[in-house]
């Protein structure tokens with residue numbers, strides 16, 4: 315089984331806070347750096363450009379969960395040249411194709427990932443695959459109390475069986491990783507568990523070691 319990658323979500327309220335979080339040495343310890351939803355909401359799409367300039371060689375994701383106005387919103391995010399950007403499962407197929415067209419216009423290979431929240435169906439996954447989506451992200455919303463339950467774990471397994479990469483995120487910490495054993499998750503996205511640790515770089519290394527141990 316492939317070893318899942320580790321993404322760090324900068325769910326910060328300001329650029330300054332996100333920069334401080336990155337100055338702990340944690341960026342070198344993770345595979346993908348994410349400009350989080352709250353960070354982009356607070357600072358606008360320009361924050362993606364700032365992090366691209368700070369980390370030109372780090373895989374970068376812009377997590378605005380685009381739901382409409384694919385050309386306009388997608389275009390603004392893509393001006394920051396992220397490697398990945400997210401789009402909400404509730405969007406029209408036309409929103410997906412509009413963002414893809416904006417990436418093509420800029421000569422970018424930015425990949426779109428669908429974020430699964432609320433209502434969607436396994437039938438939708440087939441359509442998304444046809445539209446060239448290669449990764450889904452299954453979220454345990456921060457607004458939902460508790461951690462991942464058995465139903466969410468079963469959904470994750472079923473999605474992975476559909477032959478598409480699936481990332482898992484939301485309220486996942488070091489001690490939760492065992493719950494995912496045996497599931498070919500493509501990526502774990504951590505926010506608070508790494509950012510709020512006393513030593514974020516050390517915690518990211520500990521997560522990676524545990525993931526390697528479980529998925530090797």
Ligand SMILES: O=C(CO)[C@H](O)[C@H](O)COP(=O)(O)O
Nearest residue numbers: 323351483484485504505506
């Ligand atoms: O996408 C997100 C919120 O929209 C978060 O980045 C993601 O859920 C991780 O959060 P945490 O690990 O802090 O629960």
